[in-house]
Amino acid sequence: MTLQLDAYMHEKKAWIDSQLPLFLQETSIPGKLKESMLYSLMAGGKRIRPILLFAALNTLGESEDKGLSTAIALEMVHTYSLIHDDLPAMDNDDLRRGKPTNHKMFGEATAILAGDGLLTFAFQIIASDPALDGDIKSRLVALLASAAGPEGMVGGQEDDLEAEEKVLTLEQLMSVHRRKTGRLVGFPLEAAAVIARATEQQTHSLTGYADHLGLAFQIGDDILDIIGNEEELGKPVGSDLNNHKNTYVSLLELEGAKKKMADHVDRAVVFLRKSGFENSLLAQIAAFILNRTF
């Protein structure tokens, strides 16, 4: 079972890794800007969000090829958010996955433009995909913009800035995370439902699953910051603690956070069961999130 998931994830990651540069190849993007965009796109991401999209299409019985442009766009939006998040005015990080951050390599001005460029190009890629109907493309653009924009991820980043000096309650922390990371983890499930023209019941299962999976994923990040392997993570462990960040571990202690994560994974699977998806790749991914080490 898990062996099958390992192979699937490996294959889909390789697909994304090989396709990403092709989408920038035949373009007139200035040399240094293109280099900077590619540098961060190819800096070793796990491609979890695209894999979720493909696994959801697979679960719905739809061709994974139909999700390629959306998967590429999603990875571009995720990458832009990391580049801007690392900027001196934001988190001021010098390293990301063990490598110099974009602005350390290309300077701050080009890093800002590389983020802007990836975000904008993402919408161009979806909207120009000849394999999808105009109606589906405009729904995908609206969903991605809503998940990534000022009501979604960008709003969550602003929430996070404002929370820096405060101690949050569990409810407030969950609300920040739902926006900051949850919406973009949820998007591939919503997108698959649109592409595959899923029923209302199926869409409800997938979005419920996505909500709990996103929270479990974030709790896992907080736990790994404490007990993770520095080499696998590509950043020093304990950095959240040292920065006095609000995390699930600081609020619930390590054991409480682990219990909370397991609870969200259980609830994610309950949503899958409602549409008979309990033996799908998506259920295996939920189990993987619970046990991941990086």
Place this chain on the structure above:
Amino acid sequence: MTLQLDAYMHEKKAWIDSQLPLFLQETSIPGKLKESMLYSLMAGGKRIRPILLFAALNTLGESEDKGLSTAIALEMVHTYSLIHDDLPAMDNDDLRRGKPTNHKMFGEATAILAGDGLLTFAFQIIASDPALDGDIKSRLVALLASAAGPEGMVGGQEDDLEAEEKVLTLEQLMSVHRRKTGRLVGFPLEAAAVIARATEQQTHSLTGYADHLGLAFQIGDDILDIIGNEEELGKPVGSDLNNHKNTYVSLLELEGAKKKMADHVDRAVVFLRKSGFENSLLAQIAAFILNRTF
């Protein structure tokens, strides 16, 4: 004739000014982020790009209402570009149209997020417009992303960064400007053609007009930097000269630049004539660009 254009521009500017805040009203955007986005949106823009869109729809005999969401999105993209352009890592400007720049008012982190938020929200607004077909919406998104993205405006900003230490030829300067400002001045004409389902001939006329109008507009900016009225411009005159920027005036002298601008305006009108649009609002706007003082 010009009196009629004055009234038209005044009316359309007032429409955009009143509609822009409504598009942010019923949203869950965090308070400070929304305030920051609105601050720059309402900081006194001339709304030239939306006016071009409405005038082109009018010329094509299409309802201007159908262009509202695109006009709002376009003004959001234009505003995002100004916010990011003013950042310390980019042009490091403290004033814009006589008011403190966004990062001076809200801090650098929120200014970066306000720009990101406006750019993303722009695509959401077009893609969710219930008055347009899915096919038209996805074409508008693709066109706007192409004009604003790494092959368009963002690419032009990177070109501009790289040109800072060099003296450009006239051809190189035109190529930078075509991307940096020209594509986003051209977009409303392309968009009107899509919304109104214009013929191929009409689309050719509008995009040819747009190309020359965009160049004339940029030359006008360079001229106004030398001879403009500081109060009307909202920034000190002569700042390009003092920053040793590549401008049409530095390359062609003032008289040469004026002649070049008039030439582009003439050629813009030749394109209009090909579709019988020589008496349209668009022709009046070309004449207005030639004579503007701000």
